[in-house]
Amino acid sequence: MNVILPKNLLAEQIALLERVIPSRSSNPLLTYLGLAAAGEDLILFGSNGEVDLEVRLPAQVMGEGRYLVPSQPFFQLVRSLPGEVVELSLESELLLSSGRFRTRLSLAPMEGYPELLFPSPEEVSGDEAFPERTALSVEDLQKALSQVRYAASNEEYRAIFRGVQLEFSGKGLRAVASDGYRLALFDLPKPQPFARKAVVPARSVDEVVRVLKAVGTGEVVLALGQGTLGLAVGQGGVRVRLAVRLMEGEFPDYERVIPKDFPLKVALEAEPFREALRRVSVLADKQNHRIDLLFQEGRALLSAEGDYGKGQEELAVSLSGTPMGLAYNARYLLEALAPISGEAELLFSGPQSPSLVRPLAEAEGYQAVVVPLRV
Amino acid sequence: MNVILPKNLLAEQIALLERVIPSRSSNPLLTYLGLAAAGEDLILFGSNGEVDLEVRLPAQVMGEGRYLVPSQPFFQLVRSLPGEVVELSLESELLLSSGRFRTRLSLAPMEGYPELLFPSPEEVSGDEAFPERTALSVEDLQKALSQVRYAASNEEYRAIFRGVQLEFSGKGLRAVASDGYRLALFDLPKPQPFARKAVVPARSVDEVVRVLKAVGTGEVVLALGQGTLGLAVGQGGVRVRLAVRLMEGEFPDYERVIPKDFPLKVALEAEPFREALRRVSVLADKQNHRIDLLFQEGRALLSAEGDYGKGQEELAVSLSGTPMGLAYNARYLLEALAPISGEAELLFSGPQSPSLVRPLAEAEGYQAVVVPLRV
Numbered sequence: 001m002n003v004i005l006p007k008n009l010l011a012e013q014i015a016l017l018e019r020v021i022p023s024r025s026s027n028p029l030l031t032y033l034g035l036a037a038a039g040e041d042l043i044l045f046g047s048n049g050e051v052d053l054e055v056r057l058p059a060q061v062m063g064e065g066r067y068l069v070p071s072q073p074f075f076q077l078v079r080s081l082p083g084e085v086v087e088l089s090l091e092s093e094l095l096l097s098s099g100r101f102r103t104r105l106s107l108a109p110m111e112g113y114p115e116l117l118f119p120s121p122e123e124v125s126g127d128e129a130f131p132e133r134t135a136l137s138v139e140d141l142q143k144a145l146s147q148v149r150y151a152a153s154n155e156e157y158r159a160i161f162r163g164v165q166l167e168f169s170g171k172g173l174r175a176v177a178s179d180g181y182r183l184a185l186f187d188l189p190k191p192q193p194f195a196r197k198a199v200v201p202a203r204s205v206d207e208v209v210r211v212l213k214a215v216g217t218g219e220v221v222l223a224l225g226q227g228t229l230g231l232a233v234g235q236g237g238v239r240v241r242l243a244v245r246l247m248e249g250e251f252p253d254y255e256r257v258i259p260k261d262f263p264l265k266v267a268l269e270a271e272p273f274r275e276a277l278r279r280v281s282v283l284a285d286k287q288n289h290r291i292d293l294l295f296q297e298g299r300a301l302l303s304a305e306g307d308y309g310k311g312q313e314e315l316a317v318s319l320s321g322t323p324m325g326l327a328y329n330a331r332y333l334l335e336a337l338a339p340i341s342g343e344a345e346l347l348f349s350g351p352q353s354p355s356l357v358r359p360l361a362e363a364e365g366y367q368a369v370v371v372p373l374r375v
Numbered sequence: 376m377n378v379i380l381p382k383n384l385l386a387e388q389i390a391l392l393e394r395v396i397p398s399r400s401s402n403p404l405l406t407y408l409g410l411a412a413a414g415e416d417l418i419l420f421g422s423n424g425e426v427d428l429e430v431r432l433p434a435q436v437m438g439e440g441r442y443l444v445p446s447q448p449f450f451q452l453v454r455s456l457p458g459e460v461v462e463l464s465l466e467s468e469l470l471l472s473s474g475r476f477r478t479r480l481s482l483a484p485m486e487g488y489p490e491l492l493f494p495s496p497e498e499v500s501g502d503e504a505f506p507e508r509t510a511l512s513v514e515d516l517q518k519a520l521s522q523v524r525y526a527a528s529n530e531e532y533r534a535i536f537r538g539v540q541l542e543f544s545g546k547g548l549r550a551v552a553s554d555g556y557r558l559a560l561f562d563l564p565k566p567q568p569f570a571r572k573a574v575v576p577a578r579s580v581d582e583v584v585r586v587l588k589a590v591g592t593g594e595v596v597l598a599l600g601q602g603t604l605g606l607a608v609g610q611g612g613v614r615v616r617l618a619v620r621l622m623e624g625e626f627p628d629y630e631r632v633i634p635k636d637f638p639l640k641v642a643l644e645a646e647p648f649r650e651a652l653r654r655v656s657v658l659a660d661k662q663n664h665r666i667d668l669l670f671q672e673g674r675a676l677l678s679a680e681g682d683y684g685k686g687q688e689e690l691a692v693s694l695s696g697t698p699m700g701l702a703y704n705a706r707y708l709l710e711a712l713a714p715i716s717g718e719a720e721l722l723f724s725g726p727q728s729p730s731l732v733r734p735l736a737e738a739e740g741y742q743a744v745v746v747p748l749r750v
Contacts, residue, residue, distance in 0.1 A: 073683045076657045080650065082688070093684065101654055103686035275455060279476055282451045308448045309468065311478035313457070 001067070003035075003042050003088040005059035007081050007098060013055050013238060014044065014075055016211055020053045021046040021071045029113045032068035033075075035090065037061045045116055046071065050245050051207045052116040058237035068108040069094050077103065118241035119223035119230030130223035130230045132194045134168065138220050138233060142212040144175040144186040145205050147339040147366050152202035153179035163199035163247045166229075168192040176251065177202070182332055183254055183369040184339075198229055199247040211240055258369055259349035259356060264321035266295055267360055270344040273300075274337050276313045280304045281330035283311035290373055291330040295348075296323035304330070326351045327373040333357075336368035376442070378410075378417050378463040380434035382456050382473060388430050388613060389419065389450055391586055395428045396421040396446045404488045407443035408450075410465060412436045420491060421446065425620050426582045427491040433612035443483040444469050452478065493616035494598035494605030505598035505605045507569045509543065513595050513608060517587040519550040519561040520580050522714040522741050527577035528554035538574035538622045541604075543567040551626065552577070557707055558629055558744040559714075573604055574622040586615055633744055634724035634731060639696035641670055642735055645719040648675075649712050651688045655679045656705035658686035665748055666705040670723075671698035679705070701726045702748040708732075711743035 017033060025031050027049070034045035042059040045052070067090045074096075078086065083099030094105040119130040127133075145164060153161035158180060167174040173192055176185040200208070208231065212220065215233050223230040231242040281291050284304035294301040298319055303312040326348065336357040337344060343360035351372055358367040392408060400406050402424070409420035417434040420427070442465045449471075453461070458474030469480040494505040502508075520539060528536035533555060542549040548567055551560040575583070583606065587595065590608050598605040606617040656666050659679035669676040673694055678687040701723065711732040712719060718735035726747055733742040 070683045073657045077654060077686075080654050082650065082654070099688075100690070101651070101686070101688040103658060103684060105684040275457065276476070279452060279455050279457070282448045283478060308445045309478060309480040311452075311476070313476040315475070 001035075001037050001061070001063040001065040001088075001090045003037070003059050003061050003086075003090075005042060005057060005086060007078070007084055007086050009057055009238075010086055011078050011081075013057055014078055016055060016214055016240065017044055017046045017053055017071070018075050019210060020048050020051055020207055022048050023072060025049070027112070027114075029068060029108055031071060032108050032113075033071035034066065034068055034113070035088070035094075036066040037064045047114060047116060049114075050201060051204050052114075052118070052243040053207070053211070054116065054118055054241045056234075056239045065090060066110050067094065068110060068113060069105055070108070073103075073105060116243065117225075117228070117230075118243050119221060119225075119232050121221060121232040121234065121239060121241070127223070129228070130225040132168075132196065132224040134173075134192050134194070134222050135219050136173065136188070136190070136222060138212050138215055138218050140188055140190075141220055141222070142209055144173065144188055144365070145212075146209045147186050148175045148177040148184040149202060149205055149209070150335045150338065151177040151179060151182055151184035151368070152205075155179065160199060160247060160249050160251060163201050164205045165197055165199045165251045167197050168224075169195045176254065178251065178254060181371060182336065183257065184336070185367055187365045189365070194224075196224060197250045198224060199250060200229055200244055201247055204244045208242060208244065211242060215240065257354055258367075259347070259354045262321065262347040262349055262356070264295060264319070264324045264348040266300070266317050266319050266346040266348070267343055268300065268315065268317040268346070270337055270340040270342065270359075273315060273317075273344070274334060276302050276315055277330055277334055277337075280311045280313050281334075283308055284330055288373065289330045290327050291333070292325065292327050294323075294325045295319055321348075324348055324351060326355070328370060329373060332370050336370045339366050339368075340364075376410075376412050376436070376438040376440040376463075376465045378412070378434050378436050378461075378465075380417060380432060380461060382453070382459055382461050384432055384613075385461055386453050386456075388432055389453055391430060391589055391615065392419055392421045392428055392446070393450050394585060395423050395426050395582055397423050398447060400424070402487070402489075404443060404483055406446060407483050407488075408446035409441065409443055409488070410463070410469075411441040412439045422489060422491060424489075425576060426579050427489075427493070427618040428582070428586070429491065429493055429616045431609075431614045440465060441485050442469065443485060443488060444480055445483075448478075448480060491618065492600075492603070492605075493618050494596060494600075494607050496596060496607040496609065496614060496616070502598070504603070505600040507543075507571065507599040509548075509567050509569070509597050510594050511548065511563070511565070511597060513587050513590055513593050515563055515565075516595055516597070517584055519548065519563055519740070520587075521584045522561050523550045523552040523559040524577060524580055524584070525710045525713065526552040526554060526557055526559035526743070527580075530554065535574060535622060535624050535626060538576050539580045540572055540574045540626045542572050543599075544570045551629065553626065553629060556746060557711065558632065559711070560742055562740045564740070569599075571599060572625045573599060574625060575604055575619055576622055579619045583617060583619065586617060590615065632729055633742075634722070634729045637696065637722040637724055637731070639670060639694070639699045639723040641675070641695075641721040641723070642693040642718055643675070643690065643721070645712055645715040645717065645734075648690060648692075648719070649709060651677050651690055652705055652709055652712075655686045655688050656709075658683055659705055663748065664705045665702050666708070667700065667702050669698075669700045670694055696723075699723055699726060701730070703745060704748060707745050711745045714741050714743075715739075 036043040081098035089095040220233040285306040347356040411418040456473035464470040596607040660681040722731040
């Protein structure tokens with residue numbers, strides 16, 4: 001199999017695979033990069049056992065085959081090749097040449113490499129591995145996943161919370177994450193053709209978000225199979241497919257922790273509030289990052305006290321309801337506010353019960369539940 | 376003591392102190408930032424026990440005193456203050472306010488804090504702590520130090536090589552560093568008013584270079600005292616002084632390892648050669664990073680072979696003398712070439728004896744000795 005393609009195209013597109021392919025693995029074959037030909041495309045593929053990734057590039061291809069090349073030197077070399085064009089010749093070795101540089105890389109046998117199954121990019125009958133399909137805008141899916149990701153747990157305890165739950169239904173698509181102490185969700189009000197819940201490991205969510213960001217615009221096909229979420233997305237001549245292993249089980253009923261009645265509602269500009277939170281929290285106790293908020297008469301008073309001393313700052317806010325004093329872990333509050341640009345709405349059910357944080361513009365779809373510290 | 380000054384001025388200038396002041400220290404007082412007043416200047420000072428640093432800023436100052444404030448929250452806060460002006464009021468506590476933000480920070484007692492001695496910025500009679508003085512351009516000193524720094528040792532073995540030696544003499548100033556396997560030196564042909572050798576710990580060299588880079592231009596006063604190198608440098612209203620603890624002893628005679636006779640001289644463009652070295656060395660053995668160079672008939676052939684396979688590249692070079700094949704640790708060769716922009720000259724005394732690397736333009740002052748690998 002012989003391939004000729006522009007160096008820059010190859011160098012740009014290996015970045016996604018470079019993230020996924022591990023440098024060490026209990027299956028050493030997973031440290032290799034796959035190269036294959038399909039018609040006039042060069043196919044690059046790789047897997048970390050949790051996420052399988054395939055990138056198709058337009059190239060001049062002669063012959064066919066599937067080969068495994070050592071990914072580490074391949075990635076390093078491709079970025080720095082001297083020519084504008086790369087020539088790959090694959091047989092018993094990979095012969096790579098570009099400008100006056102030539103190299104021979106030894107190959108690994110395909111035997112023992114897992115079979116990678118991806119959803120077909122177009123609607124076809126009988127894609128048995130991925131029977132349930134839908135399509136979303138790349139931006140929407142990226143936003144839904146990246147805005148809730150932070151709330152996923154890092155603890156071994158209650159493993160299901162180490163994932164992001166996707167809920168497909170006739171009402172739309174919801175992404176939700178929680179670590180049991182706080183919760184973030186994003187609602188996309190676009191009716192889905194099937195009803196199902198699927199929990200994607202948070203680390204795999206990061207890879208998916210990275211691919212969606214790299215693609216940027218257009219449409220992404222989401223397809224669900226037995227224990228697998230597939231994605232297919234393409235722009236220009238480059239097409240990317242992913243298959244992500246799902247977690248078993250689903251989140252316990254979280255709806256009941258989302259408060260409904262709010263004696264106090266506050267509207268404020270998110271960014272100045274975050275800046276004040278960051279400043280004042282410098283003084284906060286290093287253990288619990290406690291920051292005190294007092295809302296009254298059109299203003300918010302932020303204060304914190306720790307080993308170094310005390311700090312406070314005042315902000316003008318728009319307030320409706322009963323004045324209230326509450327304490328939070330400043331980090332949790334900052335993380336809950338992070339996805340919000342422009343105006344935010346803070347909804348307080350009481351100093352000992354969960355609060356809701358969301359963009360003032362309801363159409364945004366994001367909301368977060370944060371629990372105050374006990375005073 | 377009360378101080379008012381522009382936030383941006385303070386925020387910019389604390390960056391130098393932030394580098395030097397340690398976050399942990401066997402003397403906890405060293406983790407504090409010093410604040411003092413001198414006439415119309417605010418003085419900021421700090422030390423890590425090896426490097427003492429003082430920064431003077433023009434400010435509105437009332438009263439006097441010397442205070443120690445906890446550096447970590449101070450640095451964090453100053454960067455993010457909401458106002459354009461900072462007000463500091465120091466008595467039993469530090470009261471800091473800016474815009475609608477206010478904080479109280481507790482202070483540490485000055486007792487137990489080391490006395491910091493800096494050279495006087497102007498020529499005065501009787502600066503007893505720093506009897507030997509000279510002045511250099513900031514750019515020259517920065518270049519001399521930063522171009523040889525890489526060759527200093529990281530090993531405990533032969534501790535003196537963990538420093539950069541400065542040699543002041545009637546011929547000029549030389550900076551030299553070595554780890555016993557390679558050597559870099561920089562000659563500044565500006566006669567110095569005294570003769571002395573002083574070895575500055577490489578980590579302190581990094582701090583000095585950082586200060587010189589921040590200052591950028593102008594003149595720096597270098598002053599030598601008993602076991603201490605002092606520096607004084609200023610621009611605009613901001614003046615910076617350093618006192619750096621010297622190492623005891625001096626380098627063994629290194630002149631004898633610098634080769635004098637060269638059967639082969641090669642001239643080449645440094646950057647394309649470095650790029651080719653980087654590419655080919657991707658294939659090199661991970662243990663010794665061996666790369667083979669063959670110089671003949673106006674070309675250099677670079678090749679390497681390791682676990683992944685083989686790589687090679689050819690470069691056109693200008694060659695005079697006997698064709699020769701040699702092997703190097705690619706990393707050492709790359710580091711020796713790094714300070715050279717434009718054309719480099721490689722001078723080979725033989726495949727088993729030291730080689731010299733220097734800019735083709737002799738006036739540059741930099742040269743490096745690299746030893747070939749045994750073939």
